[in-house]
Amino acid sequence: MKIGIVGATGLIGRTFLSVLEKSTFPVDLVYLSATEHSEGKDQIFQNKHYKIVNTTKQVLQKECDLVVLASDSEVSSRWSPIIQDFATWTLDISSAHRDDLSIPLVVPEINGSVLENYYGIISNPNCSTIQLTKAVVPIQKLFGLKKVVVSTYQSISGMGQKGLASFHAEKNLPVTDSPLSKNCTPYIGPIEDNGYCQEEIKMIHEARRILSDHELPIYPTTVRVPIEITHGESVYIETSKEIEMDSLLNGIQQAPFLTYDETAIRTIDAINTNQVHIGRLRQIDSHTLHFWCIADNLLVGSAWNAYQIVKDLERRLV
Secondary structure (H helix, E strand, O other): OEEEEEOOOOHHHHHHHHHHOOOOOOOEEEEEEEOHHHOOOEEEEOOEEEEOEEOOHHHHOOOEEEEEEOOOHHHHHHHHHHHHOOEEEEEEOOOOOOOOOOOOEOOHHHHHHHHOOOOEEEEOOOHHHHHHHHHHHHHHHHHOEEEEEEEEEEOHHHHOHHHHHHHHHOOOOOHHHOOOOOOOEOOOOOEOOOOOEHHHHHHHHHHHHHOOOOOOOEEEEEEEOOOOOOEEEEEEEEEOOOOOHHHHHHHHHHOOOEEEOOOOOOHHHHOOOOOEEEEEEEEEEOOEEEEEEEEOOOHHHHHHHHHHHHHHHHHOOO
């Protein structure tokens, strides 16, 4: 598969490359591009040496099966129109195309069928949305979803490399000068007129699309917490049908992307895994559940989901 990667030296780009390096299908890297500050850097991939190039129109006018945009939304919006003319698929990990209903928003294990016979731009969902939808989809299939209330505990790496750099720089500063390292911030992104912040609005709209339930009541509160990696989510669910716990536990355990564990449920336990870990499962009444879930946001919430999409597309080239 001929692949180009834009944003190859960023936090998500590096994580995606580390996942792709272990791929079971042949990969031909056409280019690895980034900003001019990274131009000329060496990158080893599957024992081959590559040079990072500056992202330019000339670089992007190379034929690829797939181009992965592991960049911010501004870069993705700028370059995706050009890339489309030279790539069969463009996989955008940023938020640039998530609101475009004509562009598939994909968690392969849930709604991967939308990619059948599709060519063009594909959007990778928000990290907290991927985690939530994977956690609730077995419940949806078994009992239906009537209401979802979720509070997220999102790590600093969700802000990218710049966020991590700021986090570490603040560690020795007074509390009043440390908005990241010594605080929990109960909003992520600007707060809109309806009282919800940007991250919460993303979760609502994206989860409804992925779960194919456009009227599902979802009430999120997103919180940035002072840890480097892994997102936690406290999830309250009301179901349409009566809950049978044995069936629910079996459904969770049968899902290849979920791990049920009542002991390993600290955020640190999910680092470097491709699973959503579910624990503290409580049945409040016959139609109500409460649970905690954790996932590595750089993998499950981003690079691993993108890789699962790439695997599905690669099968179509054979």
